[in-house]
Amino acid sequence: MAGVVALLTDFGYRDHYVGVMKGVIWGIAPSVRVADISHATRPQDVFEGAFLLAQAYAYFPPKSIFVAVVDPGVGTQRRPIAARIGDYFFVAPDNGLLTFVIREGESRGWPMRFVHLTQSAYWLPQISRSFHGRDIFAPVAAHLANGIPLDALGPQIEDPVMLPIPEPSPEERGWQGQIIYIDAFGNLITNIQPHHLAGESDWRIQYKDYEIRGLVNTFGEGRPGDLIAMFDSTGYLSLCIVNGNAETKLSAQVGDPLRVLRP
Known part of the structure; x- marks a missing residue:
């Protein structure tokens, strides 16, 4: 299934974080192509990350996998999730980052499926308290690119977190x-x-x-x-x-x- 994995984070480029995520992905799925949407989301601004993700995803090929990590709740009880929305896959913290994409999927009647990432066999062996982009989200995306089915990653959920979107x-x-x-x-x-x-x-x-x-x-x-x-x-x-x-x-x-x- 290897195709495109696209990254969106608030990590910036000064530190090693983005490069390490790419290294993890290529270590598991060497033939996948990795694209950058943005790494300049304002730090901890989940709404901005959700907006940018929604602006970008539809311009990628079907079956592309999007890893979105704007994660002020890293290390807490917030769920890591993966989803299929229409023709695309998403891996992210369950904090509202998928809100705009879900809204569009609902308006267009797309099939959607969400899972709680609980199967640690698809993570790195050691999980830090502060870098789930490296330890959970990047490896899960790579396994999806290798053809692991969404349902193998954890149980289905029906209640992804949604951010309020201000309406005129x-x-x-x-x-x-x-x-x-x-x-x-x-x-x-x-x-x-x-x-x-x-x-x-x-x-x-x-x-x-x-x-x-x-x-x-x-x-x-x-x-x-x-x-x-x-x-x-x-x-x-x-x-x-x-x-x-x-x-x-x-x-x-x-x-x-x-x-x-x-x-």
Whole structure:
């Protein structure tokens, strides 16, 4: 079954952690291809990790295996789990990292199956209290890549942990939303999606003391330094500074509210 194992963590690149996980995977499944989604998730930010995982997984080949490790509860009683959601496999701590993927699977009617990782035969022999990415999740992914069936890894569960996803609130003239992610360019991704705006572009976006009139389709429709609003590649409404950084210029933070109003 060897194919692709994709990694998403908050480990960064300064330390050895990511490289060690790859070494463990290749030691068990030498022919598997290992890809990196991101290792720059904000430390311990499970929601951000869940968002990034959902943005990436569907662009990989079917049967790809995703190892997501943003794990502030490592070493506690939180469960390690594996899952099949649609055509993909996931290995992660049971702390909500799969929330967005599960939501999409539910909306599309995909088959889903979850197991609690209890079969230590598929782990490393020694388990640390602080690095389950190396000791449990990486080896489990490698065994899946070698063709070990999901059900061999542990008993089925029906209650994976789900994070609350903030939904926009309807108002008389539009919606109140919030910033849910800020990317490396400083673009402010909100929880407003196209269906909330019914395909219309003539909206007013109010954020702090700023107002944006109308949506654009490309950065090129604004001048350098302009504050614009557009549905970007994430599929969500984003506030951006053309050739600039909206996070820095607007002192923005995840959780900040905004309003999207009809003219």
